[in-house]
Amino acid sequence: MRIFVTRGSGGLDNLRLEEVPAPGPIGPGQIRVAMRAASLNYRDLLWMRGEFGPPGPDGLIPCSDGAGEVIETSPGTNRFKAGDRVALIFNPDWIGGPFPLTAGGMGRGSLMLPGTMQDEIVLHEGEAVHIPDHLSYAEAAAFPCAGVTAWNALTEARPLLPGMTVVTQGGGGVSLFALQFAKLFGARVIMTSSSPERCQRLKAMGADAVIDYRADPDWHLRVKELTGGVGADLTLDIGGAETVDRSLAATRVGGRLALIGLISGWPNAASALFASGVDITPIKVGSRDDYENINRAVAFHGLRPHISASFCFEELPDALTELKASRHLGKIVLTF
Incomplete structure (x- = not known):
């Protein structure tokens, strides 16, 4: 499968598109998601530039936000079935209640957690939410960081x-x-x-x-x-x-x-x-419970995010250049 990864000293100049094996067999409570879209946040640039430390030996797979289709579930999972459309939550350790002081708080696309710029991701079923029916994958991918952050800033x-x-x-x-x-x-x-x-x-x-x-x-x-x-x-x-x-x-x-x-x-x-x-x-983004509250409001009102620009998976460097230029109004998304 394809991944984008930055290695060595990090930075956009070291960003590479690579072919790697797909994740191995899924374990108890896990699902396999074929990624269909991702979106960019300014924090992705900070991580890729190494402002929170250089990538480790395995490199850094960028971007915290993404949405896709469940293509495999392990026995005993009950939140999703194959074919469901899901979005990944920003902090996989924060289901509800107070903010937990764990590595997950730094979000995907960090030194602690690989990001969404990969064709397939294996994760625990608790780390995803259903996508409202009226949203496309690209629209759904806009919400996990920016949408949940905005909601909590207004209501927390x-x-x-x-x-x-x-x-x-x-x-x-x-x-x-x-x-x-x-x-x-x-x-x-x-x-x-x-x-x-x-x-x-x-x-x-x-x-x-x-x-x-x-x-x-x-x-x-x-x-x-x-x-x-x-x-x-x-x-x-x-x-x-x-x-x-x-x-x-x-x-x-x-x-x-x-x-x-x-x-x-x-x-x-x-x-x-x-x-x-x-x-x-x-504001530390928010929990899965917060995200599901947002999705109820989004579904009821038929709300759609403002998409400023859309790029293909292979065009991540161009999308990041657009983000750096600050010309956008709304979200920059990538489709896989």
Whole structure:
């Protein structure tokens, strides 16, 4: 079967397409999945660049998100049967309850777990969920990291109620999912983006207001204006080090700041965090139970993710180049 793998010092220059034997016989409780689609997240680039350490001797198979068809089950499995369409969960150790401190918390496509860029995967049946009937494999592959992250950012710490204001940044997968989910809850959504053209596209996708952060770098002041001087009830920080201070300033006293992304690096702790009166919630994607809750809502509303670009399996390097360029609005997917 085919795999993509990066070896040695890691990095995109060391990414190779290889032929390897398919996984061996499945064990108790396991299923074999023929992968049909995957999607990209910014964290995939960080792992491939070696920012969390170089690949081990077996290399790193990239990408955390994927969907496929069950083609074999072991005796005694009861969640799936051959022919079922499934998506893999991000953290195979987190079924429900509090976040577990295990290797699975780093997700697939990390030094701890091989990713989804391979033709077949053998896994425990508890590590997958059924795909809503109306979604294609490519659409389903968009949800495991970005979709679950966005849902938990909106709902994990406290309920998101109609009429509340949510702020999110850019046009990546988490932000677009947050827009879609927040509108389901009846919330107002303010987004930031990098050009008038992108701002118009985000408004056409349903954003109530969009701020061009290049033209208006103090965008947190504009959020305050749009909320009558109060600030947002919830702000999703995607950017990390270069955006967290403005995200904090855009949030009302008693509101919540969800820390999600590291696009510009790790944010530094600051006295402002403690003086702001804002609740800080780091988001660690979510559990299988969370994912299944999302799928019920997605199926009921017929919701589909925003797909920005689609590539074939062999075009992973081109897809990663597109991700690095930050031209996308929504998810970049690969079909197998």
